[in-house]
Structures are given as C-alpha cells and as structure tokens.
Amino acid sequence: MGRHLSGTGRREMFSRRAVRHDRHGRSGRSSVLRPPLRPLGGRVDLFDVSVAAAADYLRDAYPSELGEVSFGIAGMPSSSSHDDGIDRWSIDRERRQIVVYRVPIQRLIRLHIDDSLHRRMAVESCVFQAAAEYLGLDPWDLDPGGFGPL
Template identity: 45%
Template sequence: MPRSRRVAPRSPRRLARDRHGRGMRSPVTGPHLPLLSTRLDDFELTIGTTVSYLRGLWPELEGVVFEVAQAPAEAIHDDHIDRWKVYHDERRIVFFRLPIVRFLRLQEGEDRDEKLLVESCVFRAVADFLGRDPWELAPGRYRHL
C-alpha cells in the first residue's frame, strides 16, 4: 500500500538541525528569497485550502481525514483509473497525486488549470463521501451575476 501523507495546515519551516557542531543551518534559498516549494507541496496546499473551504460549508466533514498518496496499489480498472478513494466506514478520503496530475494535458505554465483540476477532484470526492452532487456543495459559488 502506498505511503500516505495527511493534509494539514502548513507551518513555517524551521532551520535544519545542528550537525557536527557547526551550528544551525539556514535554508538553501538564503534569507532574502522565499523558501522553495515542490510540486507535492503545491498539490497538498491546493487540496488543503479546498478542504478547509468545504469544511466551513459542511459540518458533516468534521472528523473526516484527508490524505495524499502518490498512487493507489491497484489504480487501473477496465473503464477508469482511480484518482481518489473514499472510505465511508473509516471517514477517510485519499487523493492519489500521480493519477490526478500525470493525466493532465497541459502546456508549461498552466498552473491555474492544474489547480482547478485538483479542486474539482476534491469537490467530486467530497460529494461522493456526502452522497451529493458536486454542484450542490457550494451552490452560491457558481451563480452567474
């Protein structure tokens, strides 16, 4: 089974530990540049912010655990590839990063489209958990003014 990571709010990164008596190490980027973020960090941030938004709207999501894994053990089925897995009895939803991100047909620099796809996967997984249509989760969000 793949190793999964729980989605939690990000805390500021700390300096690395004291090695061989040389003192604390500073970040690679230096003091004047922002810390480096990886694609996994960006993916988890998108899922975390979307989950926080949905938890504010749906109290039924209290206590539900959201996790991120690289890929499922058995992802390929006859008619689809799993992008998330909902465990109703455990109150847990696992998102599989590689099937979500790798099947995008995006050009370089289309980060906004990737973020929208990840958000739509979160909406569909939560809708599956709640037994609702994804569009019912945030009805005022998609209203045309």
C-alpha cells in the same frame, strides 16, 4: 627581511574572521527571525496546498458532514476502479477518510492550458468530486451559494 611564521601562527593569522562594525560601533547582528521558509514551487508542494485549501473550504461549507473527515494524500492507489483503470481518489466511510492520489491526478488529467492556475483547479476539482461522492451529491451541488452571482 620579512617575518617568518610557524605553521600554527600562520593558520591563526588567516583563520581569524573579520569583525564588521556598523556606524554605531556595534558588531553585526544576526536576524531575530529564522531564515524564511523555502518557497513553494515544486509540484508536490503545490499539490498538497491545493488539496488542503479545497478540503478546508469543504469542511467550512459542510461542518456536520465533513468536519470530522480527514483528507489524505497518497502517491498511487493500490487498486484500480476508475474508467481509465487508475483511481484519482478513494473513500472510506467507516474511517471517515478521503484519500487523493497525486500521481494519477498530475499525470492523467489533460489541461487545455498547462499553467499553475489550471493545475490547481484540476486538483481542487478532484477533491470536490471525491467529497461529492462521499456525501452522495453531485459535485455541482457542493457550493452552498449555488454558484450564483456574487
């Protein structure tokens, strides 16, 4: 006859976790580092990274003019003054702040090739245009190298 276990004994028998040992007789170890961060793949994540990269580049290129300027990201503008009625960015010189609006940039800009590279370039273009407007320059004048040969 088989052995009959009471309810608690049976739970204890099945709830024990198997202990694994490696070839040196040690139990399994957890990783030293945290699990890796989730990959950037969403539109919002890539938008944020693109804005931050363009802002860092511009701050490095114009440290005295843009070094203290904060670049922010918002979903939608509260007012409209762009040609098609929806702003892509806003500038507040008193607060030294440029705010880029994610939804109008992602939804209203038409790309000839819709891939991650061209989406990133469109976001960076808007950041450059906003910074140029803040500085009172033409966006093409922002590159300190003058877009010359490498």
